Amino acid sequence: MSATAQKPSDGEITPPVHLEFIQNQLENPAASVAAVSEIEHYHRALFLHHHALEWEQARQKAQTHSERLAFLEGRLKETVLCLSNRPGLVPVIVDGREDTAPNPPWNAWELFMFALCCAGIACLIAFGVSNISFNLLESGFITFRENPLRAYLWTALLPVGALAIKVGWDCVQERRTRDRYLWFCLAAGILGVLVWVGAYASVYPSLSKGINDQIASLTVFDAPSTSSAAPHSLNFAGAKWIDVIxxxxxxxxxxxxxxxxxxxLTNLYGRHRPVRLALDPATTQLDQERSRLEESIARERLGLGEANGHIAKLENQLAALLAYGKSLFHREAARRQDHSQKRQIILEQLSDHVRHHLDGADPDRSLAGASAVSSSSPRNGT
Known part of the structure; x- marks a missing residue:
């Protein structure tokens, strides 16, 4: 026997059937009637001696899971009932009122204006970036000359500035303030266009001359300066300021x-946007609570099934142990009965054999006695 006890495998039933106890019950003829119940009681007690703690732990675990499962199912029913009584979507609050009124559909003119404005924004940004980046590259700054990419990064301030102005307009809540903001931006944009056109027109006559006109206007004599020609003359400093403007x-x-x-574009889309609905916060929280409860219920059911399975396993092991003990008892009883029957048959055969021999010896004895009597009778007569 090894010093360390090996753990039984999952398919092995412990403890094993006690054959000596069964044989002792068979040796006791007075207890033969209650031998089966005694064997069952003994092996049940022996099994509980090994597995009582494990059985009770599994039973308590199953009871705990069952109680928690009943509690969670009750909460789940309440949550589902609350969800059924609440709407899933609620209208969004826009300008202090619920956005429930439907908007008119798009028409061809508004779709055309929407596409035209998108194309206008793209053209303005592309033209501004290309033109101003060219001016920065031609400015002679060493920063832009060594790294032309910086000129394009500087011109990226144009769309960023336009976006910032648009974000500021979106943050304004009052309708009148938004309208004033829009008209101010429109006036500033038109003013910029007028300044741009005026500055360009001031230098356009000198820029429109061809090469032949420029050569023809050159002279080796100093032209007398007149007071009337001074305002129309354009020197280097004036050209620089015109370029800046x-x-x-x-x-x-x-x-x-x-x-x-x-x-x-925002106003145009706002006229035809669909009715905006949002998830109800309470419904969202209840839905999340329902998901958590369903996950908890699934875990509790798994735990309850595991505990009940363990209990069923122990019960089946006990039933198998008792059935095996009873089968051994009946086998030993049948074996003993067979031995007794064989012994009885042997004894009967021996008795028959002895009786047969005794029956064969009786006629010989009777004949010998008769001959002895006949031989002795004449002697007595003489």
Missing amino acids: TVAGQAVAEIFLSAVLGMY
Whole structure:
């Protein structure tokens, strides 16, 4: 026998059937009537001696899971009842009132204006980025000359500025303030366009001359300066300021006009947007609570099934142990009865054999006695 006890496998029933106790019951003829119940009682007690703690733990575990499952199912029913009484979606509050009124459908003119405004915004941004980046590259700054990408990054301020103005308009809540904001941006954009056009027109006559006109206007003599020609003359400093005003007017016009077009697109979409509905916060929380309860119920059912399965396993082991003990008892009883029957048959055969021999010896004895009597009778007569 090894010093360390090995754990029984899952398919093995412990403890084993006690054969000595069964044989002792068979040896006691007085207890033969109640031998089966005694064997069952003994093996039941022996099984509980090994598995009583495990059985009770499984039973308590099953009871705990059953109580928790009943509690969770009750809460789940209450949650489902609350969900059935609440709407899943609620209207959104827009401008202090519920957004429940349906909007008119889109028509062809509004779709055309929407597409035209989108194209206008794209053209303004593309033209502004390309034109101002070209001016920055031609400005002679060493920063833009060494790295031309910086010029395009600087021109990215145009769409960002337009977006910032649009975001500011979206943050305004009052209708009148929004209208004033829009008209101010429109006025600033138109003013930028006028400044841009005016600055460009001031230098357009000198820029429109061809090469031949420029050569013809050159002279080796100093032309007398007149007071009337001074205002129309354009030197280097004046051209520089004209260039600055042109670029600034273009930037202001593109930023504000792009923002105004974005505001118009928002208003146009707002006229035809669908009715906005949102999830009810209480319904969302109840739905989340229902999901958590369903997960908890699933876990509790698994735990309850495991505990009940363990109890059923122990009960089946006990039933198998008792059935096996009874079968051994009946086998031993049948074996003993067979031995006794065989012994009885042997004894009967021996008795028959002895009787047969005794029956064969009786006639010989009777004949010998008769001959002895006949031989002795003449002697007595003489």
